[in-house]
Amino acid sequence: MKHDQHKILDCTIRDGGLVNNWDFSVEFVQDMYRGLNAAGVEYMEIGYKNSAKLLKSDNAGPWRFLNEDFLREVIPTKNDTKLSALVDIGRVDENDILPREQSQLDLIRVASYIKDVDKGLQLVQKFHDMGYETTLNIMALSHVMENELNEAFELINRSPVDVVYVVDSYGSMNHKDIDYMVNKFQRLLPEKKLGLHMHNNMQLAFSNTVIGAEKGVEFLDTSVFGMGRAAGNCTTELLVSYLKNPRYDVRPVLDLIERHMVAMREKVEWGYIIPYMVAGTLNEHPRVAMAVRNTADKDKYVEFYDKLTTPETIANN
Amino acid sequence: MKHDQHKILDCTIRDGGLVNNWDFSVEFVQDMYRGLNAAGVEYMEIGYKNSAKLLKSDNAGPWRFLNEDFLREVIPTKNDTKLSALVDIGRVDENDILPREQSQLDLIRVASYIKDVDKGLQLVQKFHDMGYETTLNIMALSHVMENELNEAFELINRSPVDVVYVVDSYGSMNHKDIDYMVNKFQRLLPEKKLGLHMHNNMQLAFSNTVIGAEKGVEFLDTSVFGMGRAAGNCTTELLVSYLKNPRYDVRPVLDLIERHMVAMREKVEWGYIIPYMVAGTLNEHPRVAMAVRNTADKDKYVEFYDKLTTPETIANN
Secondary structure (H helix, E strand, O other), X not given: OXXXXXXXXXXXXXXXXXXXXXXXXXXXXXXXXXXXXXXXXXXXXXXXXXXXXXOOOOOOOHHHEOOHHHHHHHOOOXXXXXXXXXXXXXXXXXXXXXXXHHOOOOEEEEXXXXXXXXXXXXXXXXXXXXXXXXXXXXXXXXXXXXXXXXXXXXXXXXXXOOEEEEEOOOOOOOHHHHHHHXXXXXXXXXXXXXXXXXXXXXXXXXXXXXXXXXXXXXXXXXXXXXXXXXXXXXXXXXXHHHOOOOXXXXXXXXXXXXXXXXXXXXXXXXXXXXXXHHHHHOOOOOHHHHHHHOOOXXXXXXXXXXXXXXXXXXXXX | OOOOOOEEEEOHHHHHHHHHOOOOOHHHXXXXXXXXXXXXXXXXXXXXXXXXXXXXXXXXXXXXXXXXXXXXXXXXXXXXXXXXXXXXXXXXXXXXXXXXHHOOOOEEEEEEOHHHHHHHHHHHHHHHHOOOEEEEEEOOHHHOOHHHHHHHHHHHHOOOOOEEEEEOOOOOXXXXXXXXXXXXXXXXXXXXXXXXXXXXXXXXHHHHHHHHHHOOOOEEEEEHHHOOOOOOEOEHHHHHHHOOOOOOOOHHHHHHHHHHHHHHHHHOOOOOOHHHHHHHHOOOOOHHHXXXXXXXXXXXXXXXXXXXXXXXXXXXX
């Protein structure tokens, strides 16, 4: 494994926002930028660049609908760490996007299900033409059939996208799945860089990420203290500690955890929580588990397990 | 990976007792036995068989100094799940041990540092002669030099011990270390079964365990909800879900977590806690982290990190 072949992309604000409805203060986000920069993290995903016009806002914080004027106030001076935003197909207004030279953003990532890869790549093409680095993040790969994937690869190979991500949306992949997926992506997308975005339902997010990194995957998603939807992500502090690159320093990440994340974890929940673990082992979307965690039955694990494993439930899923 | 080549050894009561000073009620332990038996778990480690005469008791619960009369009251009728106890060198009184046919225990495990393997194997020989299954659990392997290990292997090969464990006492091993260790143990101890006892400081306990299992390691230590010293262990619920053996059923384990472990975790702590993570990444014994967690400075992560990484501290360690 070469010292400098990896890029860490910290998505605490974007993915963690799914947990607290993007209720992060400006000071917190500024502090996160300073900390990640000091830690040597290459990219910070500072939110979604979706359009409030196309989506009910539900009083979400500003990191859900990033605005360039606002971003310039938050991070007036950029350091080494680049800024990234994620967009969802059908939720982004392309007229919202400035050309890169006028933007605080360096990278725009497009999240796509396999059936929408054509639409995703259309967006990628536009962002690419505007000067951005681009990624295509293929979600829910554990539910994709090989023939669909092969078709998508043909489109991807003809697009200018820089990085293609394996997204383990359900937190159901293990090291054998990573081995298989990365081999396949490397073989069929020989010109593209690859990325990994793992979820921690089975306590495998960090392990899967380093196993992929050692196979040559370049872009590695993390979040500080693992903050992210449901079971959360590969933690920034573990990956920064693990990768043998002198640019990385875990100390500023520990500082962020100490000053912010422990208190935040007391207010909102993510991580190894049994309904998320059950959903992960069953290769199911975490939405049913997230729903039950908002009810008085949140710790009725056996009932939840029975619900997910009775044939009627599966048939209606 | 064959269906039936693995044995799960749940050590919740023994290793978890290090967290709560073995303060488990008889009803809880009985319920644990029923649940593990229903889950198909092959062994339950029900405590330490050390001698209260040789060790300050500190008001520890009865699972620290197992007594056969007491054990017979707790588990009058055994089912499929066998019972195990751990002993420490210098803390066990051999006269306390009944011949196996008079005992509730099936397996006695001897924990040993590399320098004491000779003493450990002397105990193994005695327990073996009394009819027990035996294991030798070599602790702190991440701090052992190859020449010491090679010497120990010669002694082990001449002993009747059934299983030899790789114990990741510091939670500092990753998949490459497991690969290396298991290959070495398999090559140099060709007649012995192997075991793994992992700690979860870096969220790698489950991953390391399954990677070892796939390489042919037979005995796999777990604990329910990961309850164990410091960062805790590979969780029983994840391993039972993962191994493709129809004898295993995760449902009774979820039931144990729901009825007992969530409340217990609110009273005492274990798991992914930053000082344990830091100690793991630095390959240090968790005792310094455990000490700091009992002080008002328990969440001063940067201070803790600085303490462990300044040269003076290391020199005095």
